[in-house]
Amino acid sequence: MLRLKKFIYPYWKNILFAVIMVVVVAAADLSLPDLLSQIINVGIQQRGIESPLPDAISANTMRSLSLLQSPQDHEQLLAFYDLVEPGSPQAGDQAGKIPALTREAVYVLQPVDEAQKAELESLISKPLIFIQALRLLQNDPEQAKTLLGENFPAQTLSLPKDRDLSELLAAMPEAQKTAMLSAAEKHLSALEGSILQQLTIAAITGEYEQLGIDTQQTQTRYILKTGSRMLLVAFIALLASLTVSFFASKTAAGIGRDVRSAIFNKVENFSQAEFEKFSTASLITRTTNDVSQVQMVVFMLIRMAIQAPLIGTLGIIYALQKSPGMWWTIALVVISLMVVIITVFSLALPKFKIIQELIDRLNLVMRENLSGMLVVRAFNKQRYEESRFDQASLDVTENQIFIGRAMAFIFPLMNIVMFGGQVLIIWIGAGFVARSAIQVGDLIAFMQYSMQIFFSFMMLSMLFIFIPRAGVSGGRIADVLETPFSILDPSQPKPLPENRRGLVEFHDVDFRYPDAEKDVLHDISFTAEPGQTTAIIGSTGSGKSTLVNLLPRFFDVTKGKITLDGVDIRELTQHDLRDQIGYAPQRGLLFSGTVESNLRVGAPNASEEEMRQAVTSAQAADFVFDEGDGLAMEIAQGGSNVSGGQKQRLSIARALIKKPPVFIFDDTFSALDFKTDAALRKELSQKLGNSTVLVVTQRVSTAKNSDQILVLDNGRLVGKGSHSDLMRSCQTYQEIASSQLSEEELA
């Protein structure tokens, strides 16, 4: 993938933006459990009271506080509270919130910062709890017993119901008060942290009730407030996530498009040597499937590669904030998950690899059975084929069962890890809760974080399955893009000579494939004159096609040179050179479209009359005009709707219409029946009067009437001359001729 990095650069802005939005999504996702734990902790447990520092204290309670606190502490406390008298303008403002203000004076908290708040909390919490406890004892000794427990220090005090608590405290002997206070201090100090806070909140709630504040409403308001924050966060998460998808899909599709275009442009300029190096099928896969593969992974990477580790890390951080002591539970869950995934996949992966081969094998056997149906039945081999198929099918089945069962393990196991983890967290968490080290709401949040961490690790392991695959595709693409061209235009091309006749000369030409040990063509020299036909004959593998492929520079010669009208073809641009050549390939390659569109490949501006003529000359009139729809006749991809011979005739027409000085017919007559072959050759000899014609053929009958015949054997030119010359002098030619022509014809 890294080798394709230059395709990523143009999209850095998109990617950066998507990444920022991914961070937003992760943060939003992670803050939801926190908000939920706030609803549970503050909204439910603390009745919506966020801070253990009362916003308002009745004058009576303040008096009681003054009696229970040291004078300095009380001084400090009073400095932050304003005494609001009923009937004052301030009281009017606050009366809505504090109904008691209509009848009595109330101390109202001034705005304070966090540090001051913490200090005040520590000053006020214990005395306030104590006051509330005493009040409870005073008013309902029975309930106090159940709520505060049997051994609460002030249990034995006699507190008459009808007397004001501050008066009672004031009247209390100093020694008794001190003893009681120290006992209370001891009792409360035993309860540290969150429980103390809960008690303070309970005390504040009691105080608020005294002041006539609607605590129910406070709670509802808090829940609504936090709820709407959750909604807001959820909306932000959605928007951010849509933005990510938007940029990720644009980037992925864009990179896909750019890579596809780059590889197509590259391949279009490949010469035959590069095509043979990669094979056509492989180049097609690289341009299509591999690019899609890369495109998909880019999309996944942008969305998941950052999100998963981010959520994992942030989840761990947040979870540890809730309770650092429980880190190992998460570690245990994640490690177990990894163990499950790695074990199952290492078991199944080798089978995954072979299953594709087995399925291919199954398909192959079936395809062979279908394509060879005649032979199978002719040899009575139905049972044999069935057992071959059965074996392949059994192999597939066995493997599928293995993989399916391995996969059947993975999901229940993962569920166990996940839910077992939850149980573990509550089990361990209970101990922490008992020690007041964590609140219940935070424990629930911790559980949710652990789930998010779990899922992020799952996502990561998925990425690790996908990335290597895309890596392979990326590498295959890069291989193509990094392949140097073997055939280049000269830096200062020569123009075509003024007088273009089409004289082709080979001067001591050698050709060998890159990295091959032996020459395919060796020491070839000949001249093909304008107005003459040169036939090239020889057995398969003798190098006939290679020889004519050198002329349009599908390959470059290894040694020697080829000239066109005296100019070395390597000094011309490929474009100019090929403009001089009309080429009809071995397999009459046609493109999808119509007859007309195929002819226009040869001559983009040909008139209808010219096209008709070309078709007629190529002996294609019968099926194009008589049986087909004329020039508008549809041609399917690969010309699959016309026969081999028809393809060849159309490809000849395509070469004819170009009217170039040089023609190459690379075994173009092989699929024609003899009658058509003869008619076509007759027609060509009239039409191509002044052109240089090179004809590759296997048939002696085709070569026979040429002006010059080149006989190739194993890449060497073993004979050159007319039919009758060669019949006398060239043994290879004689062998070929005798195998094809009857005695009578040879004579």
Place this chain on the structure above:
Amino acid sequence: MSFHQQPRSNSMKNQSAQNNNPRPVRRGGGPVALMPGEKAKDFKTSMLLLIRYMGRHKWAILGAMLVAAASTVFSIFGPRTLGQATTELYRGVVRIIQNDPLGIDFATLNQILLRTLFLYLISALLGLIQGFLLTGISARITYQLRKELSEKINRLPLSFFDKVTQGEVLSRVTNDVDTINATLNQSLSQIITSVTRVIGVLIMMVSINWLMTLIGLAMVPISMIFIRIVVKKSQGYYRQQQEFLGHINGHVEEMYGGHLVLKAFNGEKASVTRFEELNNTLYTSAWRSQFLTAIIMPSMRLLSNLGYVAVAMLGGYLVTRGRLNIGEIQAFIQYLRSFQDPLMNIANITNILQQTAAASERVFEFLSEPEEPKEADHPKQLAEVRGEVEFRHVRFGYDPAEPIIHDFSIKVEPGQQIAIVGPTGAGKTTLVKLLMRFYDIDSGEILIDGVNIRDLTRSDLREKFAMVLQDTWLFKGTIRENIRYGREDATDEEVEQAADMAYADHFTRTLPGGYEMVLNEDASNVSAGQKQLLTIARAVLANPAILILDEATSSVDTRTEVLIQKAMDKLMKGRTTFVIAHRLSTIRNANRILVLKDGDIVEQGSHEELLAANGFYADLYHSQFAAARGTEASQA
């Protein structure tokens, strides 16, 4: 949580292997199927057929379904008991606040936790059993289906394959069977667990609090409508994307395949222009489709979060009123979250079932295609075959309404050679196909040694023939295996002797591995001519009384061609032979020439007779050698 959807393991991976596949597997990967589904013509019948086909596995599948449902039920109780644990914990905290010496009741808590763990363990175990069972059963049913399909193929008359392409048949054996497999293996249990889960979770939610359930579920119809809209929209883009991907792949294939021509005609620029055009359209539809698909999940999450918030708010309120426990909120939220995935699965059920019905419809349709006519009740035996062949007033047409052979009669004496000539596509192989009873004639009779071929079993009849066709069919296997195809009980020596007779021994020994060399898929590691020699060796080994040869040897190099002709000549000696002739010498030496044109036998007789008749044959003959004559004349 989204654990309950397993990946469709083998739905997509076949595609790369079958490029001649007209109908790729249509299965969506995620919870929402993006590919528009296809429908069975007769849903009910197809499904009934499938169920009937399962036979004895039916009950096992039913059992597995029950296990799946039970596994789901156990897992549904999980969050609830886990919630109870939280509640117990909360109670403990209250007790601590109240200074109750009991504090957190660890005994009760542990009991609850153990119960939870037990529930999950049972659920996982049942899930495992279900997966195990279904994998085995579905694989066995799939295997059985494939087996029956492969056997069916061999019982179908050849005429069936004139109507149906290879790709289509292949697609039934692979894609359709895979679809059925995936449904049995995964979709079916997914459906069951989804339905169970939805019902169970619903019951749980209502039992916790009906008001919260109502509010939580208010999001469901909204989600459904939303998904519908988005899916519909993205389906359009998806289809467009697939279409343009198809166009671009087509263009690439074509341009790379025709690279030489393209370069020869300086067509690169036009090709690139066209490519860029397609590529840009693809880009637009690709990102739109991808974006719209990617919208679904986050939007669903928002909707689920809305439910979550509403539940948290309402739940918090209810807890303060003492009408709900903290643990119940927690459980409820878990339930709400686990509600969405199965709901989406259920929304997809019709799609999956339709695909399955369509697949099984095609499979069962194929299995019920009429087979070759039955063999004769009391088949006659041909012990020693002399090789006398007679056609009596044979009438035949691939479509009986349009006979192409009207009234054909010929008597061939043992050892005679019959040449069949005619232009390409004239139906020269039709006669061969009738003779070997690949097709049954409409009227008249064909006799071998005086016995009507209908009175013989097909295998007995075909045993008397060997054929060497131009389309050299070899399979992926060793050279030895391929030759032995002619006669299975042949010894290694006999195989090699046959190869030697067919001039295939020499080149085989020069190949890496010799007779053990494995021919690759399209046997492209030996040349076309060598392939032909191997098929001749195969025929030699079969040692038949009657021989069918196709002389066409295009794209064979001249030297091998000589060998092939020599081998064929050797093979023909002493046997009744039907030659699809291309060589003049064969034609002239033949005892009888049958001239075919447009599938019909237009003339028959010896070379001289036919020339004298001055008909189609004479025309053909003269045209072929006119050029040769012309040259001779000019050179003379």
